Amino acid sequence: KLTNMFRFFVLAFALVAATNAINLDAIKPIAGGLMKGTVAQEKLQSVLAQANSDEKVKSIDNVKMQVVAGIRFIVDFTTQEDKQCTAIWVDAPWKNPKIQIVSVSCK
Template identity: 55%
Template sequence: RLLFRSVIMFLKIFAVLVVPCIALADREPCLGCPEDHDANDHEVHTKLSSILAAANSPHQVKKITNIKKQVVAGMKFIVTFENQEGKECNASWVEQPWVSKDPQYVEFNCP
């Protein structure tokens, strides 16, 4: 009877500790899916400010709240930020250094 309880306890511990690890290990990476990026990335902040200036936008970046990066035909940046008026804005662009040093496919939306 003691052996039976020990086996049951082992199986419970195994199920709780090992099975979730195996499930996570089997998960394939999502190639080409947007991935979270550090919202404090100074380089992205600088690039966003220069994009807004080049578009003659009256908006200025107060705070970046979210950055996502996505591998496309280059590196796509999807940025959510708060402007100086406190409105939430979105911008995205693709960096293709072999095409141009300037961002490509720039989109900007600020209500």
């Protein structure tokens, strides 16, 4: 039984590591961790919708990513109304829903 449990944990760890690697490749960070383009903007707009926020993204100004129990994103962005906002969420692909702990604040 102990051997089977060990195999299960090794397999689970490998699956989580592979899932995180796939997601990091899909988001393509550029200079200084900044990600731009339609993929990033669509992801942010999806997170805002999940947080029941009516903000519409005009531009992404800065992105920070940190590996935690998933990938934690801190995204500074400008709305179409020129408000400066920050969205924070954790992307955990093995959970349902995969986007966890969403907060949005604007100045």
